[in-house]
Amino acid sequence: TKPCGRRSSSFPSLDPPAGFVQELPYVLVDCIGGRYGVYEDHAEFLKKHFHLIAMKEYLENKKFLSKKIRAIYMWYHKPVIKEELLQSLPNLKIVASSGVGIDHLDLNLLSRYGVKVSNTPFVVSTDTADLGMALMLASSRRLVEGYQIAVSPDTEYFPADWLGAEVSGATLGIVGMGTIGYKVAERAKAFEMKILYHNRNQRNKEEESAVGAIYCKKIDDLLQQSDFVLLSVNLTPQTHKLIGKRELELMKPTATLINISRGLVVDQDALVEALQNKVIKAAALDVTYPEPLPRDHPLLKLKNVIITPHIGSATKKTRRLMMENMVESIHAGLRGLPIPNEVLL
Numbered sequence: 001t002k003p004c005g006r007r008s009s010s011f012p013s014l015d016p017p018a019g020f021v022q023e024l025p026y027v028l029v030d031c032i033g034g035r036y037g038v039y040e041d042h043a044e045f046l047k048k049h050f051h052l053i054a055m056k057e058y059l060e061n062k063k064f065l066s067k068k069i070r071a072i073y074m075w076y077h078k079p080v081i082k083e084e085l086l087q088s089l090p091n092l093k094i095v096a097s098s099g100v101g102i103d104h105l106d107l108n109l110l111s112r113y114g115v116k117v118s119n120t121p122f123v124v125s126t127d128t129a130d131l132g133m134a135l136m137l138a139s140s141r142r143l144v145e146g147y148q149i150a151v152s153p154d155t156e157y158f159p160a161d162w163l164g165a166e167v168s169g170a171t172l173g174i175v176g177m178g179t180i181g182y183k184v185a186e187r188a189k190a191f192e193m194k195i196l197y198h199n200r201n202q203r204n205k206e207e208e209s210a211v212g213a214i215y216c217k218k219i220d221d222l223l224q225q226s227d228f229v230l231l232s233v234n235l236t237p238q239t240h241k242l243i244g245k246r247e248l249e250l251m252k253p254t255a256t257l258i259n260i261s262r263g264l265v266v267d268q269d270a271l272v273e274a275l276q277n278k279v280i281k282a283a284a285l286d287v288t289y290p291e292p293l294p295r296d297h298p299l300l301k302l303k304n305v306i307i308t309p310h311i312g313s314a315t316k317k318t319r320r321l322m323m324e325n326m327v328e329s330i331h332a333g334l335r336g337l338p339i340p341n342e343v344l345l
């Protein structure tokens, strides 16, 4: 196997033969435009491939549309798929879900209805790894605090108060060396970091040696030795609150926790306590629960925390690639071809 960081997804050509005319398949989306909907420019592209039906339109014309819809284009976890929706769509074949995480989907339920599922894991990995590095650097060099000082003309600046922690040469522990974790390791190597990693199920010696990472069979060893602990695991019942009070107490008091996976991988109450009591030094989080946090949440009041609003894959190029992957998967699913990035039970 190739190291996963270098995998490329090569899809079969899905263009119809010249002169071939076919009715566009009906595909359900939550909504188009607005803050949460499918982006307008993506919708233009999608409409060349599909009859896009927004949820509102579907609910208004359920009788006519329910047998026609054959795929759901699930953009950022919407529309929410409950059993009632599956019951009303007898010809549904595939749900194409954006992004890599599939914790919002009930795969057993979908499989019972004979519905296949795809996601877009490879195209999101580069941006998400970049964000992991950005959070690590921003936290250790105190970019957010520094910015606030720099733009507040009345605040005095005392150089001795501004000492951060070094990233170059420090030890990074990656929990979950999948495609994203591997890309973080590639970047960390360029920063001359010592790289440790822990995977629950599999050790990958080829990837390990490509980035010079050291495997920790026990997560505890990684937690004890790392200056930065970065979480890039899928959220599953096994990783739910993987990092709790005990794990935080194993970390160095000078260490920083970076989470680019899912908020629920961390016991957030235990994290607040650890940060308040200086059990660990800092946290840099792209994910929390809920998202966004309520305005009065204690994590928002701590100086040693930086938070971004779940933007791991949020670049124009990646979001476009995700959309294209989803189109390819839907076409393949509807034509009975192997589905690129199919999520198997």
Ligand SMILES: O=CC(=O)O
Residues within 6 Å of the ligand: 098, 099, 100, 101, 102, 124, 312, 313
């Ligand atoms: O969170 C983002 C994703 O799952 O890709």
